[in-house]
Amino acid sequence: MPARSPIGRQALNLTDLSLVKKILNYLAWPVACGLLAALAILLTQPSLRQLIPTPTTAANTQTAPHSYADAVSRAAPAVVNIFTQRKVPKQRHPLIDDPLFRHFFNNANVPQQERLQSSLGSGVIMNREGYVLTNHHVINGADQIVVLLSDGREAQAKLIGTDPDTDLAVLKINLDNLHAIAIGDPANARVGDVVLAIGNPFGVGQTVTQGIISAVGRYGLGINTFENYLQTDAAINPGNSGGALVDAKGNLIGINTAILDKTGFSVGISFAVPIDMALRTLKDIAEHGHVVRGWIGVEAQRISPQLARNLGVSADLGVIVTGVYKDSPAHKAGIKAGDIITHMNGVALGDGGRGVQVIEQSRPGDTITLRIQRGLQAAEVQLTMTAQPTA
Missing domain, CATH: 2.40.10.10 (Trypsin-like serine proteases)
Incomplete structure (x- = not known):
């Protein structure tokens, strides 16, 4: 059988291409009309557009800046x-x-x-x-x-x-052209927010470290009398004390104060005084030379598990009064040693940390309501706070 010539193969290819063109020409108008109809439906029915997935791009997935240089x-x-x-x-x-x-x-x-x-x-x-x-x-x-x-x-x-x-x-300090820091809002700080710690660790010079807020409202650590700390894992070391804890925009939200470690070096658990508490301290000291707080005149302690068993109460019921100062607001209100203060201004005290925060934010002349449990009897008393007597 004789072999087919190259000319024959070329003719066959041209015939195939002609057939494809005819098919495309036949389908062009129906396809175009279908696309136009679909477009019209999407424009007139907004709810259907929600079914179409939005392409994921770097612009709409990026949630944090690549650099915090502007904040610093x-x-x-x-x-x-x-x-x-x-x-x-x-x-x-x-x-x-x-x-x-x-x-x-x-x-x-x-x-x-x-x-x-x-x-x-x-x-x-x-x-x-x-x-x-x-x-x-x-x-x-x-x-x-x-x-x-x-x-x-x-x-x-x-x-x-x-x-x-x-x-x-x-x-x-008495210098001109001082740069005052911008103030943030620690009340809106959330666990997971990015923070920067700025200070002078080990005397090496100004240093910036970065981390997140690990917890808010930390108290009961035994570091200070009044505790309401922001906890962070930003590296804070000796020399950082008194420095700034700022948010990702460079706003001050805390004063770095302490680390929780026996070695004295950072292991990722550090604490800062919220700036709203620090500003109250600054205002009082600038105006009066000392901080002015309300005082009710009692000494109290947490209820230990053993004491709770002896009293037949829950250990987190409140705080037990161990002493009352003579002529203090508590003394005048009839509070006695052995009373358990369960609530302060309607807030359950628990282990007492919340009550300490209420006292820290109070002023002489403020009226406070205490709920007291004495034996099996419960009662509410109101008292007016005074300034704490000086030694």
Whole structure:
């Protein structure tokens, strides 16, 4: 059988192409009409458009910035390094006070020598008037306080006042063109929010670390009298104390205060005083030189499991009064040792932490309602808080 020539194969291909063109021409109008009809239906029926999946792009899936440089540049100029010095007596040699040694070596009048002890921390410029917030433990006992700004300027700081119960202190510096930090809202802080810690760890210079808010409203840690901490896993080390905890936009939400670790180094559990609490402290100290809080005049403690069994009550019922100050608001209201305070202003106290927060936010003259359990009897009493007597 003779082989088919190349010319025959070409003719066959041309015939096939002609057939395909005829089919496409035949289908073109029906397909176009169908697409137009579908488009018209989608435009007139918005509910049907919800059934069409939206393509996923990088623009609509990105939820966090690739960099927090803008937040840092906004907040960092307001964070300062704090250096303190205090004079401490040198330890005397034990033979100095030995009578025989003094007789032979004529050291009867050896003066007590002193040495300088230095420490470091951080602080935050709160306004253009030069008020700086830091921690009480950073400047406690200091004879000299020097503040170093991020632009290289430094100034002697004046101690305006401290509040050991919240571990906060207020300083003042006299410099021009100060950069005050923007204030955020810690009440809206959520677990999982990104935060940045800015301070001077180990004296190496201003450093920024990043983490998230791990918990809010932490109390009962035994760090301070009044506790309502923001917990974060941002690295905070010695020297960070008094520095800024800011949100992802550079707004101040807390003053870094403590870490929970026996070694003294960060392991991802750190605490900051919420800035709303710190601002109340700043305002009181600036106006009065000390913090003004309401006082009811009782000493109380948590109900231990053993005490709860002895009393036949729940351990989280409230706090038990262990003492009442004479002529205090509680004394005048008839509260006695052994009473259990279960509620304060209608809020169940539980282990007492909530009651401490109520006291921290109170002012002399505020009226407070306490629900008391005495034996099997329960009653409510109202009292007007006063200022705590000075020692």
